[in-house]
Amino acid sequence: MNPPFHVIGSKQFDQIALEQLFHSAAQMEQIVAAGGTTRFAGKIMCSLFFEASTRTRLSFESAMYRLGGSVIGTENAAQFSSAIKGETLEDTVRVVSGYCDVIVLRHTDVGAAHRAAEVSARVPVVNAGDGSGEHPTQALLDLYTIQKELGRIEGLHIAMIGDLTYGRTVHSLSYLLSNYKDIKITFIAPDNARIPEAVKRYLDEKGVVYEETGDLMKVSGTADVFYQTRVQKERFPSLEEYQLAAGKYIINRHLLDHMRSDALILHPLPRAGEIDAEVDADPRAGYFRQAQNGLFIRMAILENCLGAGSAR
Amino acid sequence: MNPPFHVIGSKQFDQIALEQLFHSAAQMEQIVAAGGTTRFAGKIMCSLFFEASTRTRLSFESAMYRLGGSVIGTENAAQFSSAIKGETLEDTVRVVSGYCDVIVLRHTDVGAAHRAAEVSARVPVVNAGDGSGEHPTQALLDLYTIQKELGRIEGLHIAMIGDLTYGRTVHSLSYLLSNYKDIKITFIAPDNARIPEAVKRYLDEKGVVYEETGDLMKVSGTADVFYQTRVQKERFPSLEEYQLAAGKYIINRHLLDHMRSDALILHPLPRAGEIDAEVDADPRAGYFRQAQNGLFIRMAILENCLGAGSAR
Amino acid sequence: MNPPFHVIGSKQFDQIALEQLFHSAAQMEQIVAAGGTTRFAGKIMCSLFFEASTRTRLSFESAMYRLGGSVIGTENAAQFSSAIKGETLEDTVRVVSGYCDVIVLRHTDVGAAHRAAEVSARVPVVNAGDGSGEHPTQALLDLYTIQKELGRIEGLHIAMIGDLTYGRTVHSLSYLLSNYKDIKITFIAPDNARIPEAVKRYLDEKGVVYEETGDLMKVSGTADVFYQTRVQKERFPSLEEYQLAAGKYIINRHLLDHMRSDALILHPLPRAGEIDAEVDADPRAGYFRQAQNGLFIRMAILENCLGAGSAR
The missing domain is CATH 3.40.50.1370 (Aspartate/ornithine carbamoyltransferase)
Known part of the structure; x- marks a missing residue:
């Protein structure tokens, strides 16, 4: 099994990767106009948000649904999840990766997405903002x-x-x-x-x-x-x-x-x-x-992480 | 493109509209008894709740799922969303309307649903309670x-x-x-x-x-x-x-x-x-x-807002 | 109509029931490996969480989606639902049972799941933890x-x-x-x-x-x-x-x-x-x-509660 395709920082994208992604985003725009697809039926995205970011979360969740998938998640995990019981991010990710096919992580700490990817051997992690780090x-x-x-x-x-x-x-x-x-x-x-x-x-x-x-x-x-x-x-x-x-x-x-x-x-x-x-x-x-373009780009990102045609 | 059919206040319904809606609600009751429909597959409802109202939210979300659609949303946006960063309701609605096909809005301010509908040119807005205004x-x-x-x-x-x-x-x-x-x-x-x-x-x-x-x-x-x-x-x-x-x-x-x-x-x-x-x-x-009837009425409302046969 | 199959406490399972459940869980493991099923299409699970338990909630919701169903719910109902308006658990369950096909209940009070089951004549209740009671x-x-x-x-x-x-x-x-x-x-x-x-x-x-x-x-x-x-x-x-x-x-x-x-x-x-x-x-x-096994067991539990082959 190939390692999952994580999206951690913007430096991981070169011009060729960007052009492919933008091409995919343009296709996603057409898919949305046509009423969506069922391509990801049976796939589950987990929105693991340790701080609230309504806009980002809603656009990722919309992206997953437009692609036919499902969503589990949390709006603001820090306030009331295992985190307040002292659990490390790594443990949370290890457990949650057993319940889904891709994790979209929003966290307050710089480097959180990288740490999550390190322990997620099977499921791709997408950085939806890590403190003052990257987005x-x-x-x-x-x-x-x-x-x-x-x-x-x-x-x-x-x-x-x-x-x-x-x-x-x-x-x-x-x-x-x-x-x-x-x-x-x-x-x-x-x-x-x-x-x-x-x-x-x-x-x-x-x-x-x-x-x-x-x-x-x-x-x-x-x-x-x-x-x-x-x-x-x-x-x-x-x-x-x-x-x-x-x-x-x-x-x-x-x-x-x-x-x-x-x-x-x-x-x-x-x-x-x-x-x-x-x-x-x-x-x-x-x-x-x-x-609005956030929807299409996030669909393209999910396609990259979950799609059959993703080259890893 | 026709303007969307917003549901803002009860005064917008006359007797004929009410009779049609009740007829539709009775049909929805039969659809639920038969195990639901996939009529709204690919459609996304956004529950945009700026104050919590568990019952209302759950019945709208159940209605959308019984019709085969999907749901994104927030339980209590005021506590932790862009609102606390100073965003206006109008901006939130403009953005969110790019991620969904219908917005169900609960807000603390009288007139919020009307304001939301004013800036939602493509997506219908359903008022799920605006302060001491209407429901x-x-x-x-x-x-x-x-x-x-x-x-x-x-x-x-x-x-x-x-x-x-x-x-x-x-x-x-x-x-x-x-x-x-x-x-x-x-x-x-x-x-x-x-x-x-x-x-x-x-x-x-x-x-x-x-x-x-x-x-x-x-x-x-x-x-x-x-x-x-x-x-x-x-x-x-x-x-x-x-x-x-x-x-x-x-x-x-x-x-x-x-x-x-x-x-x-x-x-x-x-x-x-x-x-x-x-x-x-x-x-x-x-x-x-x-x-229980709340489910059927809300299905009928969604059908009015999203359905092919909706007369606008 | 048979009464629903509630899951309230561990004492309700004897060795034969456990063996059947484990057999079902093993089958669920295969279903997940094969990409899930659409068996529960049109069915709705309600996660009624009066206290947060992210892990438990996510695994139940993942289980429902892997089986093809949908999920409505609340992450932490106690903070902002009808409960703070003085509603009893019994009333909440009576209402919510009209919006879903199975209720997964997490509560702070011992005996809450039993009380919920008492008033849920049509919809099975699954205890996801009731205070210092059972889980x-x-x-x-x-x-x-x-x-x-x-x-x-x-x-x-x-x-x-x-x-x-x-x-x-x-x-x-x-x-x-x-x-x-x-x-x-x-x-x-x-x-x-x-x-x-x-x-x-x-x-x-x-x-x-x-x-x-x-x-x-x-x-x-x-x-x-x-x-x-x-x-x-x-x-x-x-x-x-x-x-x-x-x-x-x-x-x-x-x-x-x-x-x-x-x-x-x-x-x-x-x-x-x-x-x-x-x-x-x-x-x-x-x-x-x-x-990870939590996913398979909860799928098996849902199958027991909702499936056609459930013996009650």
């Missing part, structure tokens, strides 16, 4: 949206805005972008929420061009993609630090007037004021289409 | 139970008892009853929990005969239907107000002796002392059959 | 594991270790073992967590040989089965009592060296230090295989 399926759907909306990834100029220290989707997306040629990234953050050194080092190694600035207006007329993020109160060490970072960069009608007509505005959602509601009706506002 | 599917199953048990609705005398201020099922049922001829309603409530003026105004406009009293015994021998309700502690502004209202009207063996032999006792459940357990064995105790 | 399906999977791993039950010497006062799985397993000949049980517990008199009386009546000791090493080289348990903090009256009981008996490499080479180590899980991780790789460590 690879979010980055995959972000990149898929860029490809789908703008028709290409190579040569683009991407502005990443907001909380770049704790915003793990920004890190994961940066790693993915480094697979493509002629990418330029502008990191726009307040001083206490700048992009970590580790991410910059990785981009340096890969030869990706990037710059850091505190001034969103500097790239407002030139960037192809504006990747806005929420400043996540719960990730900051103090209220003061949070308030320094929050509310500094807001995408509104004024900014829209400066943007290129073919620009694309993305946001991993939920938003909390960083994008004005008045922007929603603009065709450049891609964030709800982006959320 | 239309409860009122529909109440009325269906009356029709099924007594064979008619026209000409009936209905006593509504208990917390008539905060008991939204009483309001919704009153609105539905106003579609029928020769209805008489007696509202029986303590002074601090009387039926709101808005409901009375609506009944006046529709020409429905009603009276208010604090004395249950006054109609004990004449009413056809006794619609008992729980005094909901959580809806009262203070403990004192609650205690004034609670425990004033209890249906027990003594009252049964005064009731007509063909009377019907209903309660939206859960009960907390307003109906003695000794009443349960009496054939006039219809509240558990009423709860 | 029969756990005991059934424990015994099935012994049978499967050691090839027999008769004549075995079983050491039960840890919290024998509050550890209900130990009680239930003792009751089941009393169906077999030549069983010897050694109860190994700290003074404040000894096996209750009621269990001893039952074993006396059934003629089962047992002894009590505080010394694990006494049987380390002779017992066939080491049934280790977690000392459950939440069941002890005070922290002091808990600390006296916890950590006294730990299965580690040192103990392994004393054990027979054909011994079997079991644990209902979760563990919290009572078995060292270094033991996991030893072939005598049967606890993860035991957890």
Whole structure:
């Protein structure tokens, strides 16, 4: 038996793997339009969520059902499961892997998905976010949206805005972008929420061009993609630090007037004021289409993990 | 594409719509007896519950499964979802509508279902209770139970008892009853929990005969239907107000002796002392059959929202 | 209509019933290996969990899906259901039994499953743990594991270790073992967590040989089965009592060296230090295989409750 295909971090995907995945996601879009499939009848996905993430969980569960499978799981295991009885994550995964065919894991600790994969010899583990670590399926759907909306990834100029220290989707997306040629990234953050050194080092190694600035207006007329993020109160060490970072960069009608007509505005959602509601009706506002693409990407991920045609 | 058929309030149903729905509910009863159907295979319902309501949620989910569909959802989204990250209901609905075919929404705020329907261009929204607003599917199953048990609705005398201020099922049922001829309603409530003026105004406009009293015994021998309700502690502004209202009207063996032999006792459940357990064995105790009818009505509602034959 | 087949306590199973159940469980193992069945298509199981027990719930839900059925339910009904509105368990069961074909009940109160079965005239109730009462399906999977791993039950010497006062799985397993000949049980517990008199009386009546000791090493080289348990903090009256009981008996490499080479180590899980991780790789460590057997036993239980061939 081949080892299972785990999805742990965005660095595991090269350009060929990405192209295959996006091709599969496009097929999934057609499958959904046609009313779903029964391909995964009899298969069970376990949503093992140690912290709540309603949106991510619902999109994974929808993906499994659209493919004809079933779902067991927990909305928020940390509050009331074996965890509070002192069980290790490894033991939980060993047991749960006996009840399902794929585990989708959301955890508060960096490295949790990797630890889970280590002890899951038969069942693939998909990382749905591990603390301030990675959230690879979010980055995959972000990149898929860029490809789908703008028709290409190579040569683009991407502005990443907001909380770049704790915003793990920004890190994961940066790693993915480094697979493509002629990418330029502008990191726009307040001083206490700048992009970590580790991410910059990785981009340096890969030869990706990037710059850091505190001034969103500097790239407002030139960037192809504006990747806005929420400043996540719960990730900051103090209220003061949070308030320094929050509310500094807001995408509104004024900014829209400066943007290129073919620009694309993305946001991993939920938003909390960083994008004005008045922007929603603009065709450049891609964030709800982006959320919808999460379904197709997660279907493609599940197909990769569970499908007969997966090469491992 | 036609706009989706949302179920927001009881006032949207006229007598013809009610008759069609009840006809459909009766068919659903036969489908359940025959072991269900696969009619909705591939369809996904999302239970989006921002406050817990186990009974309502389970009956909707059972309805979807009896029709062959699947369910994603959340038991209590407010505690741990994007809501605590500051997301608006509108954004949540926009995203979730990309993952399902129908949304069943329970919320704490009056008007939430209407707001959700406004931004759900593709997916129907069913109101499963919005604060002290409406709970239309409860009122529909109440009325269906009356029709099924007594064979008619026209000409009936209905006593509504208990917390008539905060008991939204009483309001919704009153609105539905106003579609029928020769209805008489007696509202029986303590002074601090009387039926709101808005409901009375609506009944006046529709020409429905009603009276208010604090004395249950006054109609004990004449009413056809006794619609008992729980005094909901959580809806009262203070403990004192609650205690004034609670425990004033209890249906027990003594009252049964005064009731007509063909009377019907209903309660939206859960009960907390307003109906003695000794009443349960009496054939006039219809509240558990009423709860069972909730399944059939909700199947009929889903059929209306999702079915091929739905007239919109 | 025959009355439903409820699973309330381990005493309801005699040796013939156990053999039939184990035979069915072995068949279920083959069904799972073959990718599941659609035998229960259209059937609905309700997981009615008034306290969280993620592991037990997930294995029941997996069992239902492997058999082709559907699941509705609640992870932790006590926190937010009708219960907090004052509803009795009996009312909840009466209502929920109208929405499903089998109820799996987890409750905090001893006797809850029995009370539920009393009012469930149509739908079978399966006890998934009632406070410090019973947890029969756990005991059934424990015994099935012994049978499967050691090839027999008769004549075995079983050491039960840890919290024998509050550890209900130990009680239930003792009751089941009393169906077999030549069983010897050694109860190994700290003074404040000894096996209750009621269990001893039952074993006396059934003629089962047992002894009590505080010394694990006494049987380390002779017992066939080491049934280790977690000392459950939440069941002890005070922290002091808990600390006296916890950590006294730990299965580690040192103990392994004393054990027979054909011994079997079991644990209902979760563990919290009572078995060292270094033991996991030893072939005598049967606890993860035991957890996996929970799936097959629960499938067999559901087959007994719902299947066409169920003899009632």
